[in-house]
Amino acid sequence: MNPDVASPTRLISEKQFYTYGHPPDKVILESGAQLGPVTIAYETWGTLSEERDNVILVAHAFSGDSHAAGFYPDDPEDAKPGWWDSLIGPGKGLDTEHYFVICANILGGCMGTTGPASINPETNQPYGLDFPMMTIGDIVDTQKALLDHLQIDTLHAVIGGSVGGMQVLEWCVRYPHMVKAAIPVATTMRHSALAIAFNEVARQAIMADPQWKKGAYYDSTPPDLGLAVARMVGHVTYLSDEAMRRKFGRKLQNKDEFSFGFDVDFQVESYLRYQGNKFVKRFDANSLLYITKASDYFDMIDRSAEKKSLRDLDHAYTRFLVISYTSDWLYPTYQAKEIVQTLKRTGQNVSFCEIEADCGHDAFLIPDQRLSDIVGGFLKRAERSDGHEI
Amino acid sequence: MNPDVASPTRLISEKQFYTYGHPPDKVILESGAQLGPVTIAYETWGTLSEERDNVILVAHAFSGDSHAAGFYPDDPEDAKPGWWDSLIGPGKGLDTEHYFVICANILGGCMGTTGPASINPETNQPYGLDFPMMTIGDIVDTQKALLDHLQIDTLHAVIGGSVGGMQVLEWCVRYPHMVKAAIPVATTMRHSALAIAFNEVARQAIMADPQWKKGAYYDSTPPDLGLAVARMVGHVTYLSDEAMRRKFGRKLQNKDEFSFGFDVDFQVESYLRYQGNKFVKRFDANSLLYITKASDYFDMIDRSAEKKSLRDLDHAYTRFLVISYTSDWLYPTYQAKEIVQTLKRTGQNVSFCEIEADCGHDAFLIPDQRLSDIVGGFLKRAERSDGHEI
Numbered sequence: 001m002n003p004d005v006a007s008p009t010r011l012i013s014e015k016q017f018y019t020y021g022h023p024p025d026k027v028i029l030e031s032g033a034q035l036g037p038v039t040i041a042y043e044t045w046g047t048l049s050e051e052r053d054n055v056i057l058v059a060h061a062f063s064g065d066s067h068a069a070g071f072y073p074d075d076p077e078d079a080k081p082g083w084w085d086s087l088i089g090p091g092k093g094l095d096t097e098h099y100f101v102i103c104a105n106i107l108g109g110c111m112g113t114t115g116p117a118s119i120n121p122e123t124n125q126p127y128g129l130d131f132p133m134m135t136i137g138d139i140v141d142t143q144k145a146l147l148d149h150l151q152i153d154t155l156h157a158v159i160g161g162s163v164g165g166m167q168v169l170e171w172c173v174r175y176p177h178m179v180k181a182a183i184p185v186a187t188t189m190r191h192s193a194l195a196i197a198f199n200e201v202a203r204q205a206i207m208a209d210p211q212w213k214k215g216a217y218y219d220s221t222p223p224d225l226g227l228a229v230a231r232m233v234g235h236v237t238y239l240s241d242e243a244m245r246r247k248f249g250r251k252l253q254n255k256d257e258f259s260f261g262f263d264v265d266f267q268v269e270s271y272l273r274y275q276g277n278k279f280v281k282r283f284d285a286n287s288l289l290y291i292t293k294a295s296d297y298f299d300m301i302d303r304s305a306e307k308k309s310l311r312d313l314d315h316a317y318t319r320f321l322v323i324s325y326t327s328d329w330l331y332p333t334y335q336a337k338e339i340v341q342t343l344k345r346t347g348q349n350v351s352f353c354e355i356e357a358d359c360g361h362d363a364f365l366i367p368d369q370r371l372s373d374i375v376g377g378f379l380k381r382a383e384r385s386d387g388h389e390i
Numbered sequence: 391m392n393p394d395v396a397s398p399t400r401l402i403s404e405k406q407f408y409t410y411g412h413p414p415d416k417v418i419l420e421s422g423a424q425l426g427p428v429t430i431a432y433e434t435w436g437t438l439s440e441e442r443d444n445v446i447l448v449a450h451a452f453s454g455d456s457h458a459a460g461f462y463p464d465d466p467e468d469a470k471p472g473w474w475d476s477l478i479g480p481g482k483g484l485d486t487e488h489y490f491v492i493c494a495n496i497l498g499g500c501m502g503t504t505g506p507a508s509i510n511p512e513t514n515q516p517y518g519l520d521f522p523m524m525t526i527g528d529i530v531d532t533q534k535a536l537l538d539h540l541q542i543d544t545l546h547a548v549i550g551g552s553v554g555g556m557q558v559l560e561w562c563v564r565y566p567h568m569v570k571a572a573i574p575v576a577t578t579m580r581h582s583a584l585a586i587a588f589n590e591v592a593r594q595a596i597m598a599d600p601q602w603k604k605g606a607y608y609d610s611t612p613p614d615l616g617l618a619v620a621r622m623v624g625h626v627t628y629l630s631d632e633a634m635r636r637k638f639g640r641k642l643q644n645k646d647e648f649s650f651g652f653d654v655d656f657q658v659e660s661y662l663r664y665q666g667n668k669f670v671k672r673f674d675a676n677s678l679l680y681i682t683k684a685s686d687y688f689d690m691i692d693r694s695a696e697k698k699s700l701r702d703l704d705h706a707y708t709r710f711l712v713i714s715y716t717s718d719w720l721y722p723t724y725q726a727k728e729i730v731q732t733l734k735r736t737g738q739n740v741s742f743c744e745i746e747a748d749c750g751h752d753a754f755l756i757p758d759q760r761l762s763d764i765v766g767g768f769l770k771r772a773e774r775s776d777g778h779e780i
Contacts (some may be wrong), residue, residue, distance in 0.1 A: 132650070133648075133650035133651060191640070192634065193638040193658040196658050197626045197629075197634065200622070201619060201623055204618070204622060205595055208595075208618070209598065225598035228594070228598070229619065236588060241582060241584045241719070250580060250586070262519075262679060266586050268586050269590045272587055296655070297655075299640065
């Protein structure tokens with residue numbers, strides 16, 4: 001190894017926690033239910049400017065977490081970096097030399113933020129199904145509470161893919177004057193029947209597992225088999241016909257002939273079983289139930305009278321960049337275009353980019369210089385039009 | 391009611407059975423395993439001509455049965471007719487005034503033909519997983535045995551959709567000189583990784599159910615919960631994004647507001663649960679395992695050296711009509727075109743028709759005059775080119 005070539009700096013983050021909503025000042029959720037205290041796990045990268053105006057909020061997808069980039073201090077050398085490391089870092093699309101990037105685990109999750117596996121202070125037992133149903137709006141409100149705590153009152157940008165993209169849209173409607181730029185990626189303004197259907201199958205797979213016990217499994221064996229099947233369902237929807245043909249085709253696993261039984265024959269079977277089994281080690285089945293339901297409920301158009309919809313944006317403060325992927329059949333491009341058209345009708349400043357990619361919905365998570373370039377360029381233009389460079 | 395208007399004749403069929411392969415003359419399957427005796431449940435419509443040359447074999451799809459048309463003699467007035475009643479009957483595409491139509495339940499099924507729920511004569515217990523894995527070729531061979539029994543040595547046509555279409559292709563390769571016309575509908579010459587993936591998720595859902603007991607559940611509660619989830623997975627793949635938006639959209643079931651819980655909120659959830667629960671009353675979980683595996687194994691191209699493939703057809707005796715549906719994403723039109731191209735390269739006489747339909751793979755089962763007209767017209771042309779009208 002050439003000692004003159006310095007190894008690139010490892011971007012380091014640490015999980016931090018903020019707790020609020022202590023009784024009797026519990027958080028009131030969209031359903032009317034009360035919840036508290038609420039702990040938010042979050043990580044940051046880069047440096048907050050003195051004006052506190054260089055903040056980019058990253059919203060994670062359904063099974064993501066706050067670890068969007070870099071490494072933890074005690075990570076081994078061969079550790080994988082955070083899930084959007086290709087986008088976040090010095091010189092990358094979300095340039096941590098310029099921006100202060102924040103990512104928080106979502107409410108209802110299981111990666112440090114309060115969720116169904118957390119202890120219910122009223123019973124000293126895990127919530128299970130006593131956890132109140134939260135919405136994407138409730139998730140956004142916890143992020144807002146975190147920003148209040150950090151004394152941040154403006155977001156240079158909010159960006160997220162899939163369920164993270166729903167949070168981006170919800171931010172723009174709930175706190176329109178806080179968001180200068182919004183980048184919803186590979187997302188929808190409301191779930192199609194198809195998306196609801198796949199989520200419902202995943203939920204049914206978990207609830208059919210007798211280990212699920214109506215959510216009260218925290219002192220026993222968790223519903224791993226049901227959760228694995230649920231993950232397999234989800235995983236297929238994240239891929240595309242073309243990507244799967246390219247990656248697996250009809251290739252057999254470790255043998256030349258069919259087993260003529262129910263062991264793994266095809267590589268794609270092995271891959272799915274592996275993904276299912278890997279997932280149960282890191283994710284809580286009840287969190288899947290709550291987060292999928294919250295994403296099914298999400299609807300930026302048909303809302304109760306007292307709630308603003310995407311059609312009610314009456315200003316053009318936020319610049320939007322809507323991004324979709326050609327082979328995403330979970331949130332296809334036509335749904336991204338519905339977002340664009342809805343925003344344009346209210347006179348918003350909207351750019352739209354469809355990225356050619358054959359790997360389905362997963363494309364937004366796969367390292368891709370194009371996404372980094374598009375996002376970086378958009379943020380620079382947003383700065384310039386804003387009259388100042390950070 | 392006007393007594394002069396005669397009510398249309400109810401097409402009546404009765405389930406019949408043929409049993410062969412009694413020990414020691416068991417049937418040898420493609421895997422090399424032996425099975426016997428084998429019972430085939432079948433139904434017929436129309437009249438066999440004296441020349442025994444007006445036979446049309448209908449091959450059913452994965453969860454179908456021999457009851458392709460009409461009613462059973464003791465059906466109540468409000469009974470539903472057989473599954474392809476829109477295509478089979480007097481004056482319909484498969485005109486029972488002209489043709490003698492046969493449909494048999496497939497090997498491995500659970501509607502009268504020998505399958506994993508049948509009694510294993512060696513143990514006097516249901517086979518369960520001792521049932522040998524059968525292939526689409528084995529299914530076709532049982533149909534051939536039935537035709538031998540009925541002293542039928544030529545098929546005017548063989549037609550089937552989905553897994554039934556696979557049987558059509560297999561017929562043309564196994565018994566090329568018996569088939570005058572072949573109509574594979576909404577099918578593929580080999581499963582894509584995506585199709586295998588969905589089948590594998592369905593299988594895993596069943597095998598994750600503790601009631602499954604490695605297939606030995608026939609004296610206990612069957613794995614209904616797992617089978618219902620498996621059916622829900624399958625059902626989503628039979629529909630299309632567009633059809634689901636039209637049929638369900640985001641419509642709520644029986645209420646105006648979200649439940650903020652895990653009860654049914656959306657109509658599509660209710661529909662899927664209903665389909666899952668309905669299916670477990672009529673279908674055997676082990677049959678699903680065997681039939682999905684047989685369809686995953688099916689491959690008309692890459693075959694062992696001793697087996698002919700679709701590329702080996704060296705004559706042009708059979709006329710082909712390949713039919714696909716625009717919104718079928720399980721077996722998309724590009725896969726139908728692969729069949730057409732493969733057949734054309736060997737000099738076959740092939741017609742191709744893509745039917746515009748927004749209801750996904752299920753389209754071939756939905757009553758549609760166009761399918762009836764196309765099939766009827768094709769059969770008439772096949773007759774004329776054959777030099778005689780039946």
